[in-house]
Amino acid sequence: MTSPIQGERRSGFEPLPASLFTSTALEASPRLLGQTLVRRTEMGEIRSRIIETESYGGIEDKGSHAYGGRRTNRTEIMFGPGGPAYVYLIYGMYHCLNVVTGVEGSPQAVLIRAVEPLTEEDERRMRFFRKIKSKKAADLSGGPGKLCRALDIDKSLNGCRLTVPTSALYLEAGDDVSKLSIVCGPRINIDYAEEYAAKPWRFFIKDHPYVSVNDKAHPPKPFHL
């Protein structure tokens, strides 16, 4: 009856450290790189590696939906404790996935901008949802709207608990972040954010084929944890 492994983690699920979800978006952004995003769909499970993120933290950040303490039905989830997903519709036709971090009352979110499938089977399932001809890596899931298409993510997953493996979407420990070659640069498409537009709060794995945008005007700089 009592298995010798009872009490240990089941089915190999390796949670991310809880501190990652209570920290600020700026601290969490680079640390989410290399981690595993798991999505359960009717096509089966899709596992992917996080390649690129952006930090949107605090009420001072003019790039954030929560700038100035704007607390609406949409942004409410960001003001709660870290752990849930923040999914919203952009340009009327795409969805973006964020990981909410931080403590109650402090709006923090990390935008997931690119993922890569872990296996060929994962890639096959992502292509099923993505419905594109291109075989270029970045066309599959290099971009926040693209990865949501590829993982069948929409607003129904807003608020989904990313910390628990029973969710339809959750996070698992993946690569050792300290061994990754990380670079940073300005965030993408937030020209309206004035002095916050230039902050180097975009993080990605150096020279990775799934990176969404190669900004020649602002070459990325090495980033060390």
Add this chain to the structure above:
DNA sequence: TATGCGATCGTCT
């Protein structure tokens, strides 16, 4: 490869 533009609608003013 680079640049320009239209699509499309929830959210907020």
Add this chain to the structure above:
DNA sequence: GACGATCGCATAC
């Protein structure tokens, strides 16, 4: 009524 944490297609070179 205006706009956006984007994408895919068209056109140009």
